[in-house]
Amino acid sequence: MSDNVQGAGLELVGLQKILGGRVIIDNLNLTVKKGELVSLLGPSGCGKTTTLRMIAGFLIPDSGQVLLAGKDLTKYGPEKRPSAMVFQNYALWPHMTVFKNVAYPLKIRKMGKEEIEKRVHGVLELVNLMHHKDSRPSQISGGEQQRVALARALVQEPDLLLLDEPLSNLDAKLRIKVREDIRDLHKRLGITTIIVTHDQDEALSISDRIAVMNEGRIEQFSTPQELYDQPATEYVANFIGSLNRFEGEFAEGRLIEGASVVGIRPEDVFFHSSQSAGSYSAKVNLVVPRGHFHEVYLTRDDVKIRAFMSTDIPKQGDIGFATISKALIYKDGKLARTA
């Protein structure tokens, strides 16, 4: 009994799935707006792929519903659902050319030869692969294979696009490029898209909203910025970005004795040679260059802490002052306050 939100997108209601005796997904609820790009983010085993497969129709939930634009899809198999999925390993049929791979869904829909050609060419141009349309999957690179898989999904003009770990098989440079391509495609076509990933950079850079998952539950579902600034649970704080974690309380810019958990992002730690408000004397133990920033390990009288700095990098052994500008305080795993 969900509200029929204007242009309703995907709704997962109370999904539960038990596999091999274990509860994989436990009472999962999610509402994705139409045209949104949402990532399911989490480590392996957290249930994100299981969730995706339930959305696609490869798994039937033990209880709960999958709704798209208000329509209950739960009992339908994948062939009947208006979703299209891009598999992690692309799953291109090796005995068909690129063209035939992409044309396959249209042949099923009994489209005419000319119409098929028009649509396939259109989508191949969109992903920039027209020059390979008669090649076989074994003859093209991994990145190109992925674009074929994407084209095959897009040619179905789906209401829902599902991507399973789209970047995990690509090398680092290619990852950044493909990331941008996915974002551009999404802007152009506006299809509701769900991406499963374990890479937070990937999720943070292209998602409208991210669902951070842990052991079959969604810990937080917000925009990237909110996840970063206000991680609702300790788990999310640890997962998104880096975190210095301490047990205690935080007051007046220092760590003190206490029963909570204090999380401090390295970007929120500053080291200067001169004192200022809220700073306390500190010594630099170790400096590790990391490319466009440096990791600086500091010792203060209250903490040993890690900072990320990109200017005025100190040297090992320097004495100075360190300021902590922001701390996240957690009680029982949940965010109590920020300071």
Added chain:
Amino acid sequence: MTTSNETLNKENLAVLKTARLSLFGFFLSVPPVLIILLFIGLPIVLAFIFSLGFTSGPNRIIALLGQEIYTKDNWWGTFDAYKSVFNDSRFFGNLRTTLLVSFVTTVVVLTMSLGLAIYQRIRGGRVAAVLIALTLVPLFVPVVIAAFAIRSFYDGTGFFKSLFEIFGMNFPTLTMTTYAVAIGTIWTSLPFSILMISSGMQSIPDALIETAQDAGAGFLRIVRTIMIPLAFVPIVIAATFTAIGVMGSFTIPYFLGANQPTMLGVEIVNFFGPYNRPQQSVVMAFIIFAAASVIGFFYVWANVRSAKLSGKI
């Protein structure tokens, strides 16, 4: 996703194919090849020319021992032995029976294997495992025993005959007919075919089937456009080995078939031994070879085509 085993084999193969040629390796590999050349290649050549009337040299002794031997009267030989076989009224009946049983067996065995393999691939489960285990039982049983067992099962005092008799009905005695031969050849051909085709089906990754589902394909379409093409080579292997194996079979038709018409395998042994017409026996052997090589050619073509399509060539 390739298994670690696959990547391992690919690596090993890649290293091997680019290694420089080794003389040591060559010599190590020679013995079995030599044995085959000597005891398969050579006899085939000698037998072939024997069939064309070359009755001297290595073929001298058998030419002396045998009856109705035709010797060549010009340099390339003579077709007289072939003519005498073709003129035998029973020959074409036997040839037809051989090809027919071969064809029917291959079709039946392939259908059963495909059905079972697809069922196992899609459904999995205990039913499939039980059925496949059943079809593999003949692997354990030597052909002679199989032939004998099938004979006593379908003969005048066989199982079905007894069962029907108890109910006052008549079940035909199938032994000494071509039907029994076909039952026997199907029985013995099932295991290899199942092993091949189910292995081929099992190696199709789930993702390739699921994507087709996701694209909207129904069961039959997936079988027709995805599964069978991807298992094409094992299917061809199963078909060709079954067909060729049945064509050359002896024990099953010997135990289960009629005297006439029978399969050529039995006739070859008859002519070689009891009738003492070795030359005609060899002629018939080469006619079977000719039929088999047509099928073998098909097998090579299928292998090459598949390698081309998947980009290996």
Added chain:
Amino acid sequence: MAREKTTLNLTSGSWITRVFVGAFIVFMAIFILGPLFWLAARAFATSWTFPNLLPDGVTFKWWGTIVGDKSLLDAIRNSLIISPIVVLVSAFFCIPAAYAFSRYNFFGRKTFLIGIFAANAFPTIGLYAAIATLYYTLNLMGTVLGIIIIQLLGTIIFMTWIPAAAFSSVPRNLEDAARDAGASKLRVFRDITLRLAMPGILVAFVMSFLASFDEATGTYLVGAPEIYTMPTKMYALVLNYPVQIAAVFSILLAIPSVILITVARKHIIGGHLAEGFQIK
């Protein structure tokens, strides 16, 4: 991730399908197992009157008559002597070749592999007739050596292709590590390669033994009437002895098969049989 088969559930689970499947299982069981049980029962039957579905009485006496019959014992003895010899000779010639196919690149490698394979694709009866023709000249008809050679031919494909695949599956880096630790090439082969390839080689031994032990047609053509092995003796048994004795003999003949294949079944059935038959 746990694998679920429910959505590869492309067929309906209605009761019609289930009845059909059930009937099919019964049909297959009768088709495949029926003849075997029917025959095996005869080995213990005093007599069997038609149209009863059960024997008239149960006895073990037929087993005793086998022991008392010299020609049958000779056949058993011949089989048990000849087949191990065949397997050992085959291993001696073929396993080094298998290693070569797996580890070396040489002129004719692919041709040889295909040739060995193609030699097995010939209809065997034609082959045996051709070989018999040669045997007359070489004076090998009716000799043990002649039989050994014919049975050897049937084992070659098992003793080359299967061990070759087994050797190929040994990771090279394990051999490299041994070399790095100081082992000579021969030591590496003995301690590492051979050890790791042993399961596959054992399968080759099993398949070769069975190919030799169960070989009937060629041995019959070449050995009868001087020498009989268990399978070729069956031909005569069926004609000249009571069904019960033939049944007992059948069970005896089947025992090595059943034992060996049961022991090696995981490798035969689970192994990459289909891959092995593709020309690589």
